[in-house]
Amino acid sequence: xxSVTQLDSQVPVFEEAPVELRCNYxxxxxxxxxxxxxxxxxxxxxxxxxxxxxxxxxxxNGFEAEFNKSQTSFxxxxxxxxxxxxxEYFCAVRGYSSASKIIFGSGTRLSIRP
Amino acid sequence: xxxxxxxxxxxxxxxxxxxAFWCNPISGHATLxxxxxxxxxxxxxxxxxxxxxxxxxxxxxxxxxxxxxLKGVDSTLKIQPAKLEDSAVYLCASSLDRQGANEQFFGPGxxxxxx
Numbered sequence: 001x002x003s004v005t006q007l008d009s010q011v012p013v014f015e016e017a018p019v020e021l022r023c024n025y026x027x028x029x030x031x032x033x034x035x036x037x038x039x040x041x042x043x044x045x046x047x048x049x050x051x052x053x054x055x056x057x058x059x060x061n062g063f064e065a066e067f068n069k070s071q072t073s074f075x076x077x078x079x080x081x082x083x084x085x086x087x088e089y090f091c092a093v094r095g096y097s098s099a100s101k102i103i104f105g106s107g108t109r110l111s112i113r114p
Numbered sequence: 115x116x117x118x119x120x121x122x123x124x125x126x127x128x129x130x131x132x133x134a135f136w137c138n139p140i141s142g143h144a145t146l147x148x149x150x151x152x153x154x155x156x157x158x159x160x161x162x163x164x165x166x167x168x169x170x171x172x173x174x175x176x177x178x179x180x181x182x183x184l185k186g187v188d189s190t191l192k193i194q195p196a197k198l199e200d201s202a203v204y205l206c207a208s209s210l211d212r213q214g215a216n217e218q219f220f221g222p223g224x225x226x227x228x229x
Contacts, residue, residue: 004156032214043118043205043220044157051215090156098212101170104156 002027002093004105012111013081021076021108023065023091033074034092034102035065044090050074061085086112116140118221120206126227132194135224139187139208145169146183147218148191149205157205163189164212193226201228 005024013019025031032051036044048059055067065076074091088109094102119138127133139146144165149157160179162170166186174181178197183189193200203225207218 009154036220041222043222044207045220046217049215049217092156094214096214098214099170100214101159101162102214102218104158106154106156 002029002031002095002100002103004091004093004103006091006105006108008108009106010109010111012113014113015083016080018079019077019081019085019110021089021091021110023074023076023105025072025074025091025093027072027093027095029095029097029100031093031095033065033067034094035059035063035074035076036090036092036104038088038090038107040087047076047089081110081112083112083114085110118206118208118219120204120221120224122224123222124225124227126229127196128229129198130195132192133196133226134190134192135204135206135226137189137191137206137221139189139206140219142210143208143219144186144211145209145216146189147207147209148181148189149207151203151205151223153202160191162212169212196226196228198228201226 034049035047037047038044050067058064088107091105146163148160151157160174163183181191203223205223206221209216209218
């Protein structure tokens with residue numbers, strides 16, 4: 001079984017400041033890792049994912065996340081945030097098996113102040 | 115390509131009433147998921163279909179919830195009778211197949227309020 005912990009339920013930052021959203025997971029098997037974003041009144045969208053290979057993965061809008069196996073973490077970072085990044089961010093894990101279900105964290109609400 | 119469609123977007127009912135949600139996945143996607151997202155929590159899988167067969171319904175409260183995907187395309191989720199604790203956003207998602215690495219595409223959700 002897997003579980004995901006997002007320690008921060010809310011993260012307020014100023015525009016153009018850096019941000020880190022923390023995600024830790026536990027699993028007895030190897031997992032795929034995901035970050036999903038939910039903009040206001042919209043469904044979840046995949047932001048980025050780690051499947052294998054390079055531990056640093058990037059999104060098209062400047063976010064990046066690093067898979068750290070020893071710390072069982074997959075923190076999301078952006079060096080300079082924009083007002084349009086205001087959203088809720090969900091970390092998720094899923095085992096390799098096709099029978100495995102995706103497990104979501106409780107989410108982190110990122111609010112950007114001008 | 116069109117995304118995952120859901121209707122209605124909002125529904126308000128009284129406890130003990132029945133309600134149904136509809137989902138049309140992305141064309142060609144064999145796998146369909148229904149999630150329940152309670153305020154302040156991440157989505158929780160209720161049921162997963164592969165074509166028109168149920169793959170996982172271990173977290174579906176079967177005494178009141180039911181779901182079907184008769185022709186392997188669109189799907190309905192029903193609650194009968196509803197309880198106060200069923201107030202949540204119900205999300206439908208689809209993916210090409212069951213492979214764990216495949217992206218799940220989510221619809222906008224149906225926000226259910228049970229009074």
